[in-house]
Amino acid sequence: MTTDASTSPAARPSSLPVKPRIFSGIQPTGRPHLGNDLGAIRNYVALAERYEAIYCVVDYHALTHVHDPEMLRHQTLEMAAALIALGLDPKRCTLFVQSDRPEVTELCWLFNTVTPVGWLQRTPTYKEKRQNQPEDVNHGLLTYPVLQAADIVIYKASLVPVGRDQAAHLELSREIVRAFNARYGVTFPEPQPVYTDAPVVLGTDGVKKMSKSIGNTIEVLAEPDVIRKQVMSMVTDTQRILRSDPGRPQVCNVCRLHRHFGDDYEQIWEGERTARTGCVDTKKLLVERIIAHYAGARETYKELMADPARLRAILDEGAERIRPIAEATMAEVRERMGLR
Numbered sequence: 001m002t003t004d005a006s007t008s009p010a011a012r013p014s015s016l017p018v019k020p021r022i023f024s025g026i027q028p029t030g031r032p033h034l035g036n037d038l039g040a041i042r043n044y045v046a047l048a049e050r051y052e053a054i055y056c057v058v059d060y061h062a063l064t065h066v067h068d069p070e071m072l073r074h075q076t077l078e079m080a081a082a083l084i085a086l087g088l089d090p091k092r093c094t095l096f097v098q099s100d101r102p103e104v105t106e107l108c109w110l111f112n113t114v115t116p117v118g119w120l121q122r123t124p125t126y127k128e129k130r131q132n133q134p135e136d137v138n139h140g141l142l143t144y145p146v147l148q149a150a151d152i153v154i155y156k157a158s159l160v161p162v163g164r165d166q167a168a169h170l171e172l173s174r175e176i177v178r179a180f181n182a183r184y185g186v187t188f189p190e191p192q193p194v195y196t197d198a199p200v201v202l203g204t205d206g207v208k209k210m211s212k213s214i215g216n217t218i219e220v221l222a223e224p225d226v227i228r229k230q231v232m233s234m235v236t237d238t239q240r241i242l243r244s245d246p247g248r249p250q251v252c253n254v255c256r257l258h259r260h261f262g263d264d265y266e267q268i269w270e271g272e273r274t275a276r277t278g279c280v281d282t283k284k285l286l287v288e289r290i291i292a293h294y295a296g297a298r299e300t301y302k303e304l305m306a307d308p309a310r311l312r313a314i315l316d317e318g319a320e321r322i323r324p325i326a327e328a329t330m331a332e333v334r335e336r337m338g339l340r
């Protein structure tokens with residue numbers, strides 16, 4: 001059989017993948033916590049079954065706020081190891097480190113030339129970040145969403161699983177793609193967000209979203225003693241003063257978390273409501289369940305972190321696998337834009 005360019009799949013104009021391709025990026029914040037797992041990672045794992053999934057640890061993006069080279073390198077590896085440990089199978093999806101596929105920085109530059117400055121200045125996350133780090137309003141903060149758009153579409157991904165906090169970035173990605181397609185011809189699909197319906201996981205303070213920077217996390221991959229201490233410090237129903245007071249499980253963070261660790265949470269809630277169980281009992285049970293649930297992941301994580309060469313090889317393979325896609329897109333883009 002001859003390879004006829006007009007019928008071979010690789011020759012379809014924008015080389016869209018057959019199975020919908022999804023892409024998501026995650027910040028290299030180091031070892032993830034319970035909020036990262038329930039809010040994003042579990043969803044990554046589930047989606048990798050149904051789609052052609054590409055997941056990326058975004059170290060270029062992190063440079064807009066992390067300036068310690070050793071810390072960046074270490075936290076990047078920690079996040080990658082944790083993603084694998086928590087269930088991402090690098091054989092069934094692509095897992096890579098952003099800076100291992102540097103073509104994206106070229107696409108980011110090219111996208112800069114179709115992106116009005118006003119769009120970026122108006123982005124709410126830019127305004128927030130300016131306020132959070134007023135002494136370091138680097139240009140990377142402004143260009144952050146342009147790089148994010150390049151991340152997604154260099155692989156022509158059409159779906160992007162993200163949290164609602166990324167809505168403005170995704171809208172900008174779509175606008176940048178539209179601007180490019182309008183000027184140079186339809187080259188990229190407009191990426192659609194797939195919002196995770198996962199709950200916002202509150203931290204151990206029971207008030208704020210679980211976050212490393214606040215220090216209210218439950219580190220699911222840490223040693224059991226650490227988990228025990230963190231869970232036992234959790235704020236429960238603040239109106240339940242006496243052990244004999246009836247609890248209000250619907251407002252108790254500990255009770256709410258039980259929903260994710262066993263299908264008997266209604267009995268647990270009933271125990272609280274009727275004051276048959278106390279907050280401490282419910283916490284102790286949660287500790288045991290979290291420790292048990294993550295036991296396998298904790299082992300895998302430790303093994304990977306103890307063998308950086310193996311981890312590096314897995315990540316290199318991920319980056320290599322998608323090299324042809326990045327290169328093909330860049331060839332097409334350069335051609336369309338008049339570069340040679």
Ligand code: TRP
Pocket residue numbers: 023024025026027058061147148149151152160161162166169
């Ligand atoms: N901005 C995202 C975050 O802060 C991370 C990210 C970078 C991303 N590139 C992406 C998410 C591409 C989705 C798609 O969480």
